[in-house]
Amino acid sequence: MKVAIAQSNPTIGDINGNIDKMIGMIDKSRAAGAELVVFPEMATIGYPPKDLLLNSDFIEALNDLTERLLLPVSHDIGILFGTVTYDNISGMLCNSALLAYNGDIISRQDKSLLPTYDVFDEARYFIPADTRQCMQFGDLKLGVSICEDIWNDKDFWDRPRYPLDVIAELALQQPDMFINISASPYHYGKFALRSDMIKNIAKKYHTPIIYANQVGANDELIFDGGSFCIDALGNRALQAKVFDEDIITIDSQKLMQGTYSSYDPNEDIAWMHDALVLGIRDYFHKTGCKKTVVALSGGIDSAVVCALAVDALGKRNVLGLSMPSRYSSTGSRDDAYVLAKNLDIEFRTYPIEDVFEACLRTFNGDSPPKGDLAEENIQARIRGNFIMFIANRENRMALTTGNKSELAVGYCTLYGDMCGALAPISDVPKTMVYELARYINREYEIIPESTIAKAPSAELRPDQKDEDSLPPYSVLDPILHAYIEENKSFAQIVAMGYEPDLVKDIIHKVDRAEFKRRQAAPGLKVTTKAFGIGRRMPIAQRWTGSII
Structure with a gap:
C-alpha cells in the first residue's frame, strides 16, 4: 500500500x-x-x-x-x-x-x-x-x-x-x-x-x-x-x-x-535561522499584515532581525529606521546605513536630538541634565514613539530587536526598545545572535563586519558598553541557560565554577525583570524554555531560594 x-x-x-x-x-x-x-x-x-x-x-x-x-x-x-x-x-x-x-x-x-x-x-x-x-x-x-x-x-x-x-x-x-x-x-x-x-x-x-x-x-x-x-x-x-x-x-x-x-x-545553525524566518513570515501572513519596520541602531541584534525580516517578508516590505541621538557613534550610524544598503531596503533617518533636548528641559527645568537611568530610558522611549508612529501611519507591524540575554536580566526599556508586535530573537541568547550573523554572512557580507566586531552598546550615555552593567555574554549566557532552561539552583550554578556574587546578581536581575517580560511582545520559541506561555513566574513574590 x-x-x-x-x-x-x-x-x-x-x-x-x-x-x-x-x-x-x-x-x-x-x-x-x-x-x-x-x-x-x-x-x-x-x-x-x-x-x-x-x-x-x-x-x-x-x-x-x-x-x-x-x-x-x-x-x-x-x-x-x-x-x-x-x-x-x-x-x-x-x-x-x-x-x-x-x-x-x-x-x-x-x-x-x-x-x-x-x-x-x-x-x-x-x-x-x-x-x-x-x-x-x-x-x-x-x-x-x-x-x-x-x-x-x-x-x-x-x-x-x-x-x-x-x-x-x-x-x-x-x-x-x-x-x-x-x-x-x-x-x-x-x-x-x-x-x-x-x-x-x-x-x-x-x-x-x-x-x-x-x-x-x-x-x-x-x-x-x-x-x-x-x-x-x-x-x-x-x-x-x-x-x-x-x-x-x-x-x-x-x-x-x-x-x-x-x-x-x-x-545546525541554519535550522535556527530558517525557524525564525518561518516564525516571522507566518506571524505576518496569518495576522494579515505584509509590511514591517525595524529600528536599526547599528548593532548586531537589529541587524540580525532586519536580515531575518527581509528573508521572511521580502525587501520591499521592510523599512529600516535610524534614530540617532547625541550618544550615537558615527560608526553605528554608518553601520545601519550600510546594512540597509546591503539588504536593499528602504532606509530613513529621524534624529531624536531635538525631542530629547525638549524632554530634558521639561523634566529638569533650569537644572543641568543628571545623566541618570531615567534620561537614558527616555531616549529609548522617544524611539519607541517614532517607530510606533510609523507603524500606525503606514500599516506596518514593528519588530523588536532584543535578544534573550538582555530580556532575561532586564537590560531593555519598557515602552522603548520593547515596543513592537513580535520579538523574533527574544529566545536567542546573545552568543547565538553572533552565530546567526555569521550564518547570514556565509556567502557575502550583509551585516557589516564592523557591526559584528565592535563591543555591544546601548549608546544611551557617553562611551557606554554592555559590559559596564553585565558580565561578558560568554559568561552570562551559560548561567542564564542553567537557571532558566535547566532550572538549576544557585548552589548548583556556583558548583559549575562561577563566582557566588556573580551568580547571585544575575539571578536577582532575572527575577526582578519579570514585570518587563510580562508586558513584552510575543517572542518566537527556539530553545527548550522561552519567556512567555511556557514560563509562568509571579511578579509579586519574595522567594530567593538558596541565595543568602
Whole structure:
C-alpha cells in the first residue's frame, strides 16, 4: 500500500482554509498513487487552538465543515487526520485521530497523554482516551497515536512523565506499523532528540513508524515539520522538508522490509535561522499584515532581525529606521546605513536630538541634565514613539530587536526598545545572535563586519558598553541557560565554577525583570524554555531560594 504523509501548515481557526488545503494535498496524494494519506495532529484547526475550544460555535462549525467538505473526498482514498471531537459519553472534548474512507469515519483514536508542562495545557480542554485500539485499513493494522502518546518510552527517558506507555500497549496488538500524528513545536536540537526517540521505539518493537508533524508557526510556537518514516531496524527511510509544507509517499511493504536507504540530516545553525524566518513570515501572513519596520541602531541584534525580516517578508516590505541621538557613534550610524544598503531596503533617518533636548528641559527645568537611568530610558522611549508612529501611519507591524540575554536580566526599556508586535530573537541568547550573523554572512557580507566586531552598546550615555552593567555574554549566557532552561539552583550554578556574587546578581536581575517580560511582545520559541506561555513566574513574590 502506498501511504502519503501530508505535512500541512494550518492557520488556527481557519477551518475552511485548512480543509481546502487538506483537500488539495489529498488530490496530489491520490495522483501519486497513495491509498492512504496521513495528516498531522489537529490539521483541521491548527495547533494550539487554546480557548477557541471553549467556543461551542467553533466546535459546531468544525464538525459541520468536516462532514460536508472533507469526508466526501475520501470516496477512494483513506484519510487519517487530527481534529477535535466530542466524547460520546461525557460530551467533553477529545483530541482525536479520525480515519475516513468512502465518506464515513471508519475508525477513531483519541489522545491518551495530555501534556500540561512548558507551552502545553491540554488537560484544560480535553479528556484522555480510556482505550487504545489499532485501526484496520485494507491489509494494514495501524497502531495510531497522537503526539505526546509517543513521548513516554520508559526505556528512552530516565523519568517518564506518565504511568501509561501508549506505544507498549499498542505493540501488544502487533500492528504492521505505528503512525504518530503530531504538532510538535520546534526548539534548537529538538529534531535530533525526536528522531533518536522514535528510532529507539521502532527497533525495540521491530515495527516501522510513520511520523507526521505539523509545519508552520502559530504565535510563539514554530513547528518544523520534518515528517519521516523509520523502518523496523530503526533506520530513517524518508523525510519531508523542514520548515515547509511537503508531501512524501512511501510503500508500506518496502518500509516494513527495510529496503529504503538510510538518511540522517544534520541540524545546525541554519535550522535556527530558517525557524525564525518561518516564525516571522507566518506571524505576518496569518495576522494579515505584509509590511514591517525595524529600528536599526547599528548593532548586531537589529541587524540580525532586519536580515531575518527581509528573508521572511521580502525587501520591499521592510523599512529600516535610524534614530540617532547625541550618544550615537558615527560608526553605528554608518553601520545601519550600510546594512540597509546591503539588504536593499528602504532606509530613513529621524534624529531624536531635538525631542530629547525638549524632554530634558521639561523634566529638569533650569537644572543641568543628571545623566541618570531615567534620561537614558527616555531616549529609548522617544524611539519607541517614532517607530510606533510609523507603524500606525503606514500599516506596518514593528519588530523588536532584543535578544534573550538582555530580556532575561532586564537590560531593555519598557515602552522603548520593547515596543513592537513580535520579538523574533527574544529566545536567542546573545552568543547565538553572533552565530546567526555569521550564518547570514556565509556567502557575502550583509551585516557589516564592523557591526559584528565592535563591543555591544546601548549608546544611551557617553562611551557606554554592555559590559559596564553585565558580565561578558560568554559568561552570562551559560548561567542564564542553567537557571532558566535547566532550572538549576544557585548552589548548583556556583558548583559549575562561577563566582557566588556573580551568580547571585544575575539571578536577582532575572527575577526582578519579570514585570518587563510580562508586558513584552510575543517572542518566537527556539530553545527548550522561552519567556512567555511556557514560563509562568509571579511578579509579586519574595522567594530567593538558596541565595543568602
